[in-house]
Amino acid sequence: MSVTPVPREQPTIRVILRVVVTVVLSALALVLMYLVREPLGWVVLAMFLAIAASGPVNFLSRHIPRTGAVATVYLAIVLIPIGIALILIPPVVEQGVRLVDNLGVIGALVAIPTAAAIQIAIREYLDYRRAAASQARP
Numbered sequence: 001m002s003v004t005p006v007p008r009e010q011p012t013i014r015v016i017l018r019v020v021v022t023v024v025l026s027a028l029a030l031v032l033m034y035l036v037r038e039p040l041g042w043v044v045l046a047m048f049l050a051i052a053a054s055g056p057v058n059f060l061s062r063h064i065p066r067t068g069a070v071a072t073v074y075l076a077i078v079l080i081p082i083g084i085a086l087i088l089i090p091p092v093v094e095q096g097v098r099l100v101d102n103l104g105v106i107g108a109l110v111a112i113p114t115a116a117a118i119q120i121a122i123r124e125y126l127d128y129r130r131a132a133a134s135q136a137r138p
Helices: 013-035 037-061 066-110 115-136
Strands: none
Touching (some): 037 066
């Protein structure tokens, strides 16, 4: 009793062509998306801002003209992050300065070399290397 192999159908030219065209068009779509990624990001950001601003604009447009409402909302969108930055940046800088100032004390307490100690060590190493190089020359 012999086993007969199952005949396999070969893909037709039409199927092969469809797969090739699909792969090529997909690759072209990816290249196109890569090329327009920055403008597309700006468009998405603009759409997000427009959607986020529509509620406050609609509310304000009941009390003031729509142009004034739009200007007020967009001015708030620009000024609120600036205000937050002006409030947060000075304390962060002050704490960073305190941290750097206190690192010398902490470094002495836990034997962490400070910048001055590192500079001295580098100078000593370079002097040692120069002395060794001058002794090696006849």
